[in-house]
Amino acid sequence: MIVPEFWAEGRIKARLDDRQVTVRRFGWSDISQEEAQAHADERAKAALKEIAAGEMVEKYEPKMAYNGAEGVPIREEILARHGEAVITRNLYGARCLNTPDVLFADVDFGQSVPLKLSCSVYLTLVAVATALGLWQGSIKVTVISLLIALVVGSPLALLLFRLYEKATGGPRERAHQRIHQFSRQHPDWHLRVYETPKGLRVLVMHTTFGARDEVVQHFFEALDADPIYVRMCRNQHCFRARLSPKPWRIGIREHIRPRPGYWPVKPEHLPARHRWIAAYEAKAQGYAACRFLERLGSSHVHPTADALRIIHDELCQANTTLKLA
Structure with a gap:
């Protein structure tokens, strides 16, 4: 875990294959702003080297506070x-x-209907609607049944979810x-x-x-x-x-x-x-x-x-x- 005191951003520009490339990387330090800047510049140079070697690397590093990004520490004010x-x-x-x-x-x-339950309900209703249309031998019946399935799918999933919630406490x-x-x-x-x-x-x-x-x-x-x-x-x-x-x-x-x-x-x-x-x-x-x-x-x-x-x-x-x- 790293929560640094100092932050900086390093930028480096270069021409690669007749195109201008700008790379930005953040740097950090618990020692000084100067050390954070040196770290940022070092990371920017390393990223540019990877891009020049043909690797798929993001040119700009997004500024995030606590995003879980690999390699970037927590960027928040230390209290x-x-x-x-x-x-x-x-x-x-x-x-x-x-x-x-x-x-x-x-x-x-979880307060919302689980995605797995919603998908199961919709797939079941679609299967029933399709079977009904085939049984009737009518495209019109199939289309109407599918539309009904789409309309009632969400309320039915919600009803089933609430019944499950009640049954399980x-x-x-x-x-x-x-x-x-x-x-x-x-x-x-x-x-x-x-x-x-x-x-x-x-x-x-x-x-x-x-x-x-x-x-x-x-x-x-x-x-x-x-x-x-x-x-x-x-x-x-x-x-x-x-x-x-x-x-x-x-x-x-x-x-x-x-x-x-x-x-x-x-x-x-x-x-x-x-x-x-x-x-x-x-x-x-x-x-x-x-x-x-x-x-x-x-x-x-x-x-x-x-x-x-x-x-x-x-x-x-x-x-x-x-x-x-």
């Missing part, structure tokens, strides 16, 4: 460091905890069951379970992990963790937990300034950014990012995980009755 863990401000202004070895998992509750109950099942199968694991506005968060306490460890991937799969979160963990070599509310959930409609809030920000934009942050932080105090629910499994606690648990619970206001956001 605090706690050992190897780093607290940053993300693209939309919330505070986030980034850790290379303390395992968090996000389990979101809903996504929250299924998520709890998956976590409890994992705990029963791995009694040596110490799990802390938190409620989030639209899901659950699990913090693993008994030991530390690497984001690409095979056991971590098994853990994510068993819990059906958010696939975007899983991909980000692998690509950024870290685990992550949001510590403060999402702005739109606490009534802040205006986006962080400047928009988008990529870091670093030009000096002329800092006053507007600071005003937005002050308003956000004042309002965020009345909300919790998650709420502690239960502890499962072993009572063994790794000191690194416990130190981060204290920070996480305090900054998330996880032991309060504040509204989740």
Whole structure:
């Protein structure tokens, strides 16, 4: 996991096969702006060399905050460091905890009809419509049946999904069951379970992990963790937990300034950014990012995980009755 203090962009131009080519690459450093610039220039030269050799390489590197891109670290404002863990401000202004070895998992509750179910319903209706048309020996009947299938497919899929949700206790109950099942199968694991506005968060306490460890991937799969979160963990070599509310959930409609809030920000934009942050932080105090629910499994606690648990619970206001956001 790398969360640099300094960022720079390197540009290099050259003529390749009678055409002008411009390559841009970012560089970073924890030492100085000059070192970040040197790193950016070095990466730009390396990319140009690859292009000259005929390799398929992007000329411009997109500016992303926490996009999971291979080879580019987390590009967010650093607010605090706690050992190897780093607290940053993300693209939309919330505070986030980034850790290379303390395992968090996000389990979101799916509210929409699964794509697999929708496809199954539509394919079944199309098959029935086609069979009906063939049985009647009429193209007109086939066309009308197919149109009806297209119209009723989505409502039918929604109805089936709601019936399934009711029969299984809903996504929250299924998520709890998956976590409890994992705990029963791995009694040596110490799990802390938190409620989030639209899901659950699990913090693993008994030991530390690497984001690409095979056991971590098994853990994510068993819990059906958010696939975007899983991909980000692998690509950024870290685990992550949001510590403060999402702005739109606490009534802040205006986006962080400047928009988008990529870091670093030009000096002329800092006053507007600071005003937005002050308003956000004042309002965020009345909300919790998650709420502690239960502890499962072993009572063994790794000191690194416990130190981060204290920070996480305090900054998330996880032991309060504040509204989740």
